[in-house]
Amino acid sequence: MAALQNSLKAIDPLSRDRRGSPEDLTTEDVTVQDSVSIPTPEASAAMSDPVSHDQKAASGGPRRAEVKDLSFFYGDKQALWGVSLPIADRKVTALIGPSGCGKTTLLRCFNRMHDLYPGNRYEGEIRLYPEDVNIVSRDIDPMFVRLRIGMVFQKPNPFPKSVFENVASGLWVRGVRQKSIVSERVEWALQRAALWDEVKDRLRDSAYGLSGGQQQRLCIARALAPEPDMLLLDEPTSALDPVATARIEGLMMELASMVTIVIVTHNMQQAARVSDYTAFMYLGKIIEFGPTTTLFTTPNDPRTQDYITGRFG
Amino acid sequence: MMPEHTAKAFDVDLQELNKYVAEMGGLVEKALADAVDALVRLDTGLAAHAVAVDSTIDTLQREIEEKSILTIARRQPMAIDLREIVSALRVSNDLERIGDLAKNIAKRVAELTGDFHPQKLIRGVEHMSALVLAQLKQVLDAYTGRDLNKALAVWKGDQEVDAMCTSLFRELLTYMMEDPRNITFCIHLMFSAKNIERAGDHATNIAETVYYMIEGRPIADARPKGDTTKLAVGS
Numbered sequence: 175m176a177a178l179q180n181s182l183k184a185i186d187p188l189s190r191d192r193r194g195s196p197e198d199l200t201t202e203d204v205t206v207q208d209s210v211s212i213p214t215p216e217a218s219a220a221m222s223d224p225v226s227h228d229q230k231a232a233s234g235g236p237r238r239a240e241v242k243d244l245s246f247f248y249g250d251k252q253a254l255w256g257v258s259l260p261i262a263d264r265k266v267t268a269l270i271g272p273s274g275c276g277k278t279t280l281l282r283c284f285n286r287m288h289d290l291y292p293g294n295r296y297e298g299e300i301r302l303y304p305e306d307v308n309i310v311s312r313d314i315d316p317m318f319v320r321l322r323i324g325m326v327f328q329k330p331n332p333f334p335k336s337v338f339e340n341v342a343s344g345l346w347v348r349g350v351r352q353k354s355i356v357s358e359r360v361e362w363a364l365q366r367a368a369l370w371d372e373v374k375d376r377l378r379d380s381a382y383g384l385s386g387g388q389q390q391r392l393c394i395a396r397a398l399a400p401e402p403d404m405l406l407l408d409e410p411t412s413a414l415d416p417v418a419t420a421r422i423e424g425l426m427m428e429l430a431s432m433v434t435i436v437i438v439t440h441n442m443q444q445a446a447r448v449s450d451y452t453a454f455m456y457l458g459k460i461i462e463f464g465p466t467t468t469l470f471t472t473p474n475d476p477r478t479q480d481y482i483t484g485r486f487g
Numbered sequence: 488m489m490p491e492h493t494a495k496a497f498d499v500d501l502q503e504l505n506k507y508v509a510e511m512g513g514l515v516e517k518a519l520a521d522a523v524d525a526l527v528r529l530d531t532g533l534a535a536h537a538v539a540v541d542s543t544i545d546t547l548q549r550e551i552e553e554k555s556i557l558t559i560a561r562r563q564p565m566a567i568d569l570r571e572i573v574s575a576l577r578v579s580n581d582l583e584r585i586g587d588l589a590k591n592i593a594k595r596v597a598e599l600t601g602d603f604h605p606q607k608l609i610r611g612v613e614h615m616s617a618l619v620l621a622q623l624k625q626v627l628d629a630y631t632g633r634d635l636n637k638a639l640a641v642w643k644g645d646q647e648v649d650a651m652c653t654s655l656f657r658e659l660l661t662y663m664m665e666d667p668r669n670i671t672f673c674i675h676l677m678f679s680a681k682n683i684e685r686a687g688d689h690a691t692n693i694a695e696t697v698y699y700m701i702e703g704r705p706i707a708d709a710r711p712k713g714d715t716t717k718l719a720v721g722s
Contacts, residue, residue, distance in 0.1 A: 443563050470565050472703035476489075482565045484497065485490045 237303055238263035238404060238434040239284070244298035244310070246279055246288070253279045255458045256298065261404070263303075266426060266435045268449035268466065270442060272486060276458040277438045281406050284309070284436065285323045286316035302403070321348065324397030328409040330389035332381035332396070337364075337373050340381050340392055344400040359399050366432075367395035368425050387418025394425065398433070405429070407437040411444065423448050442482055446470045454478045489567070500558045501568065504575045505631065507554065508582075511547040512627040514540060515582045515589070516620065519686060522592040523616040526599075526679055527609050534596035537589060544586035551579040566703075574700040578630060581689040581696075585623070588682040588689075595675045603672050608658060612680055615651040619687040622648065626693045630700075638697040641690060642706065648687040655680050 239261040246254035254276050261267050269277035279288075286309070288294040296310040302322070309319045324344075332340050341360040350356060360377075364370040369391040373384070381392055390410060397405055407426070411419040426435060426448045439445050445452055446466060453463040454475075462469060462478040473479045480486050492498050518540050525534035555576045558564065564572055622641050629637035659673045659680075698706050 442565070446565070471569070473566055479566050480490060483568045484492050484494060486493065 235265065236263050237261060239303060239309075240301045241280070241283075242299040242301060244280075244283065244296065244300060246276075246283060246297075247295040248288075249293040249295075253458050254283075257455075257458070257460055259453055259460055259463060261434060261436060262451055264430055264432065264434050265450040266430045266437060266448055268445035268452045269436065269438045269455060270440075270445050270452060270481075271455035271461075272481065274457075275455040277455050278408055279458075280455070281325075281408055281436060281438050284404065284406055285320050285325050286310065287325070289316045321400065322402055323404045323406060324400070324402040325406040325408065326390070326393050326397055326410050329413050330386060330393050332384070332389050332392050335381060336378045337381050337384070337392060338377040341395050341399050344396060348400060360395075363395040363399035364392075366398050366429065367391045368421060369395055385418075387414050387421065390414060390418065390422060391425070394422070394429075398429070402433060404434045404436065407435060409439055410437065412440060419444075442470075454481060456481075494562075497558075497562050497568075500554070500562065501571060504551065504554055504558065504572065507547060507551045508575050508578055509627070509631055511544060511551065511579060511582050512623075512630070514544050514547070515586050516623055516627070518544065518586055518589040519592075519616070519623065519683075520620055522589040523612065523620075523679075523683065525593055525596045526676075527613055529596060529599055529604070531597055534593040537593035541586050541590040544583060548579045548583040551575055567700075570700045570703060574630075574696045577696045578693050581692045585686045585689050588686045592679045592682050595679055598675055599672060603669055605662060605669075608655070608662065608673075608676060611651070611655045611658060612676060612683070615648065615655060615680065616683050618644075618648050618651065619683050619690065622687055622690040626690045626697065629697045630693065633697075633701055635698065635701050638694040638701075641694040642698070645687055645691040648684060652680055652684040 237260050241257055241259040241261070244254055244257045245252060257276075257280060259267075259280075269280060271277050282288055283296065283300060288296075298310075299308040300310050301307065302309050307314065309323075333343060335343070338360055341363050342356050345356050345359055350359075361370060361374075364373060369388060372388060373379075373392075376383070381389060384392060390413075394405075394410075411422050414422065423444060426437070429435065430450070437445070437449065449466045451464065452466045452469045454461045454469065454473075454477075456477060462473060462475045464474075469478065470482060473482065477486075518537050521533055521537040521540075524530065525537060555572050558572055559569075562568070622644055625637050625644075626641040628634065629641065656677065659677050662669050663673045695706050
C-alpha cells in the first residue's frame with residue numbers, strides 16, 4: 175500500500191499529508207467557522223437558513239468538503255444560485271429535487287465535468303478537506319481533482335476492454351505499473367464492489383459480457399480502485415432492475431465507511447434508505463438540508479414536504 | 488391548505504381513512520352516551536342496544552387498520568402523510584377501547600336491581616360522563632379539523648375528570664360504609680365511574696396523537712394528573 179500511496183502523492187499537487195484520518199481535522203485546519211461539524215437534528219430544526227453556517231452547536235462529524243456560495247453558469251444561463259452545502263466525511267449525502275433543479279449540475283461541479291465544455295463558469299468555491307483547497311478554482315487542474323473524486327453514471331459505461339483492464343485503468347493512468355500491486359488492487363476493488371465472486375474466473379473477458387447490474391458494479395469498482403476521497407453517483411440505479419438496485423444500495427452503505435459519497439437520485443425512497451444527509455434543491459438553490467431522518471419525517475420547509483409527499487407541481 | 492397529491496388516488500385513500508375514523512368516532516360517542524344514559528335511568532333496553540353496537544365499532548377498527556396498512560404498502564408515505572396514517576391507526580385503537588368501556592358500563596345495568604338509587608351519586612356519574620363526552624367530542628373535532636388548540640385543551644382537561652372520579656369514589660365509600668346493603672350497587676357504580684374515567688384517558692391519548700400528527704413530535708411536558716383514587720379512603 176505504501177508504494178501505491180507514494181506513487182499517487184508524487185504526481186498529485188493537491189496532496190499534503192492526506193492520509194491523516196478525519197480525527198486529525200482540528201479547527202486550525204479549517205478557516206470557515208469555529209467548527210466544521212454537521213448540525214445536530216435539533217440545531218437543524220432551529221435554524222432559519224437552509225444550511226447551517228452560523229451554527230455554534232457542535233457535535234456531528236467532520237467534513238470532507240464544503241460547497242460555499244457556489245454559482246454556476248452554462249454560458250449566460252445561471253443554473254446554480256449561491257449554493258452552500260457541507261459534505262460529511264465518510265457519510266452518504268443525497269441530492270434530491272424535481273427535474274431541472276440543478277442537482278446533477280451541482281454534482282458535476284465536484285469533479286469539474288463542466289470544464290469539458292467551453293463557456294461554463296464557476297463562481298464561489300468547493301473546498302476539499304483536509305487540504306482546504308478550492309477545487310473549482312482556475313488554479314487547480316481538473317485532472318487532479320478527478321484523480322481524487324470518482325464518478326459513476328446513470329447508464330453503466332464500462333470501457334470496451336476486459337473486466338480487469340477496466341478496473342486497472344484508473345491505476346495505470348496514475349502511473350501504477352507494478353503487476354502485483356495492480357492485481358491486488360483490482361481484486362480489492364472488485365471485492366468492495368461485491369462483484370469479485372462473479373467475475374474472478376473471467377477477468378480477461380470483455381466487460382460487455384456482464385449484465386447491467388454487474389456492469390454498474392464494475393464501474394463502481396473502477397472508480398474505487400484508486401482509493402478516491404469522494405465518489406459521485408449520478409442516479410446509479412435508475413437503469414437497473416430492483417434486485418440489482420437493492421444490491422447496489424447495500425453496497426453504498428458499506429462503502430460509505432471508507433469513502434465519502436454524494437448521490438443524486440430521483441427515487442426518494444432510495445435517498446431515504448441509503449443517505450445520512452439529504453439536500454432538497456429547487457430551481458438551482460438548496461431549499462433544505464439536514465439529516466435524512468429529519469428531512470423525511472418532519473421537514474421544515476413546506477416545499478420540501480410537498481415534494482417528498484408527491485404533492486409537487 | 489396543502490396542494491393535492493400528483494397521484495389523486497392517494498388523496499382518495501387518505502380521505503377514506505379520515506371518513507372511517509370520523510364514522511367510528513360518531514358511533515363511539517353515541518355508544519358511551521347511551522351506556523351512561525342507560526345506567527342513570529336503569530334502562531335495560533337502551534343498555535342492550537349499547538352492547539350490540541360494539542361489534543360494529545370493532546369491525547370499523549379492523550377496516551381502518553387494513554386500509555392503513557394497504558396505503559402504507561402502496562404509497563410509501565412520507566412526513567405528514569405517514570403521520571396521518573399512523574395517527575389514524577392509533578386513534579382507532581383508542582376509540583375501540585372506549586367502545587369496549589361503554590359496552591362494559593351497559594352490561595352492568597342489568598345487575599342494578601333493588602330500590603337503592605341515590606340521586607346524589609347518580610348525578611355525580613352524570614356530571615363526570617358529561618365532561619368526558621365533551622372531551623371526546625372536542626378531540627374528535629380536533630382530529631378532523633387538524634386543530635392543535637382543541638387538542639391541547641382536551642389534553643389539559645383530563646385533570647378535571649380525574650378529580651371528579653376521585654371525589655365520586657370517596658362518596659361511594661361513605662355510602663358503602665353506611666350500609667352494607669348498598670355495597671353491590673356502589674361497586675357497580677364504582678366500576679362504571681372508573682370506566683368513564685378511562686374513556687377520558689383515551690380521549691387524552693387521542694389528543695396526544697393529534698398533536699403528534701400536526702407537529703411531528705410528541706407532547707413534551709408531563710401530563711397533569713389528578714386521579715388519586717388509589718389513595719382514596721373512607722372519611
